[in-house]
Amino acid sequence: MSGRDHAVVTGGAGFVGSHLVDDLVADDYRVTAVDSFASGTPENVSHHADDDRFSLLQRDVRDPLPDFDSVDVIYHFASRASPTHFDSHPIEIAMTNSLGTRHVLEAAVEHDARVVVASTSEVYGDPEVHPQPESYRGNVSPRGPRAPYDESKRFAEALSMAYVRKHDVDARTVRIFNTYGPRMQLDDGRVIPNFLSQALAGDDLTVYGDGEQTRSFCYVTDLVDGIRRLADRPGLQGAVMNVGNTNEITIRELATVVRDVVDTPSEVTYEPRPTDDPDLRCPDVSTARERLDWEPKVPLRAGLAQTADHFRTRRHEIVGSTPED
Numbered sequence: 001m002s003g004r005d006h007a008v009v010t011g012g013a014g015f016v017g018s019h020l021v022d023d024l025v026a027d028d029y030r031v032t033a034v035d036s037f038a039s040g041t042p043e044n045v046s047h048h049a050d051d052d053r054f055s056l057l058q059r060d061v062r063d064p065l066p067d068f069d070s071v072d073v074i075y076h077f078a079s080r081a082s083p084t085h086f087d088s089h090p091i092e093i094a095m096t097n098s099l100g101t102r103h104v105l106e107a108a109v110e111h112d113a114r115v116v117v118a119s120t121s122e123v124y125g126d127p128e129v130h131p132q133p134e135s136y137r138g139n140v141s142p143r144g145p146r147a148p149y150d151e152s153k154r155f156a157e158a159l160s161m162a163y164v165r166k167h168d169v170d171a172r173t174v175r176i177f178n179t180y181g182p183r184m185q186l187d188d189g190r191v192i193p194n195f196l197s198q199a200l201a202g203d204d205l206t207v208y209g210d211g212e213q214t215r216s217f218c219y220v221t222d223l224v225d226g227i228r229r230l231a232d233r234p235g236l237q238g239a240v241m242n243v244g245n246t247n248e249i250t251i252r253e254l255a256t257v258v259r260d261v262v263d264t265p266s267e268v269t270y271e272p273r274p275t276d277d278p279d280l281r282c283p284d285v286s287t288a289r290e291r292l293d294w295e296p297k298v299p300l301r302a303g304l305a306q307t308a309d310h311f312r313t314r315r316h317e318i319v320g321s322t323p324e325d
Contacts, residue, residue, distance in 0.1 A: 004030040004053065006071050008113075010061050010104060011078035013040030015183050016118070016176070019220050020075055021045055023228060025053055032068070036060040038092070039080045044183050061100035062092075064107075071111040073231055076104045076156075077118045081149070083274070084189030090148035097152030098159070105163040105171065114170045116231045117160045121177040121244065122150045126278040131248075133284040134175065134240050144276040161238060170237045172230050177244025177283045181220030181303065182310035192217065192304070195255060196311050199262040209273030211252030216282045218245040219298035219306075229292040236291070242283040245296045261304045 007024045011017040012033025017040065024031045025048055033045055033056045048054035059066065061078045079096045080089055101117065108115045124132045125140035140150045163169040180192040188194070198205050226243035230236065249257075255268050288294045 004028055005073070006030045006032070006068065007073045007075065008032045008034060008065070008068065008071050008107075009075045009077060010034045010100070011040060011076075011118075013037060013042055013044050013056065014077065015040075015044070015181075015185070016179060016220060016223065017075070017077040018044035018183055019181070019224050020077065020227060021048065021054070023224050025051060029053065031055070032057060034059050034061065034065065035078070038089075039082065039085070039185070061103055062095050064103045068107075068111065071107060071113040073114045073116070074104055074108055075116045075118070075227070075231070076101060079118070079149075081120070082185070082189040083146075084187070086146050086149055090145075094148040094152040097149070097156045101156040101159050105160065105169060108169050108171065109163070109167050114231060115160070115172070116227060117156055117171060117173045119157050119173050119175045119240070120149075120153050121175055121242070121281055121283065122146065123154045123157065123175060124278075124281075125150060126276065127280060130280045131246065131282040131284040132242070134242055134287055141276050145274075146276050157240065164238045172236050172238070173240040174227055174230055175240060175242045175283075176223060177218060177242065178215045178281065179218045179220055179223045179244070181307050183220075184307070186311065186314065191215070191251060191254065192258075192307065193311075195258040196262065196304070196308050199258050199264040199266050200308065200311055202264060202266060204267045204269045205255045205258065207251055207255055207268055207270050208277065209251075210270070211255065211268075212250050213273075213277065214248045214250050214280050214282065215254070216245045216248045217254075217300055217303070218243070218296055219303035222296040222298055226288055226292060226294045229294050230288075233292060239291070241288045241292070242285050243288055243294070244283040244285065245300075246282060246285055247300065248282040249300070257301065258304060261301055262308055
C-alpha cells in the first residue's frame, strides 16, 4: 500500500470535483474519485487514467461508501448543481445532499478522516443582507422549486455539525459562490455556460428578467485554492467559510463582457425570470482572507477567455460542426 495520504473526492468527475482531483494528484495524494456520472463525466479525469496515484469509482453516494483501506480526507462534492436539474431531479438532489452526506460522515468516523463539505451560497436564498457573511442565516423558501437543493445543503451543514459535536469529526464547510471555468457542461443551465454557448454559436444571449440582478463569479482554480487551504489548515474543525469572488456584476453587464470576449455580433434578448431567483449575490470573504490568507486572483475577462477556449474545442457540440484548428 502506498504511503501517500489518501483523499476521496465524491463528485470527483464533476466540474469542481475534477479540478480538485487535479490539484490533489499534483500534490502527490493518492486520490479516489467517487462519482455516479449523473452530471460528471469520466472524460473530466481521463488524463489521470494511467497514473497509479488515481482511481475512479462509479458509485452513488446515496449508497454507503465502499470499504477503503484508509482515508485521510474526504471532499464531499457530489450533487447536481445546475438550475435545470432542480426541476428534473429534485428528489435525487435532496437525497444526495442529505443521505449522501450522512454516508460521507459515517466514513469519516470509521477512518478518523477530515471532511470538507461543499455547501453553497444558495443557503442564503434571496438575501436581505448584502454582501453575505457566514453569520447570516439566510432567506430561503422551503417550498419553492429551488428548495430541494437549497434546503438539502442547509441540512448537510446541520448534519455535519451534529457529527462534529457527537462524534468529534473534523468537518469543515465551504460555501461556494458562483464558479465557472473549463469542464462546465455546455447545457449546464447556469449563466456563464449559457452565454458562452450562445455567443460561440452566434445566437442571441438570453437574459432572464431585466438583467439588473447581480452575481459575482469566481474562476475554478481560485475556488480550488480556497478549498485546499480550508482542508489543510489546522484548528478549523467545525469552521464554515465563504469562498467566491467579491467583484459584483449585473447579468446585463455580464452579457456585454461575454460578447466582447468572444467577439460575437450576438444581441441580447429577454425572457421571464425564474421563480425564487435571487436579486443579489456576493460573498463577504473576510473570514477566508483572515484565516486562510486567501484571495481570488483570476480576473473575470481572463477567466472567461480561458473558459471560452475550452468551449471552442467542443464547438461541434454547440453548432454541429467539428472543432476549429
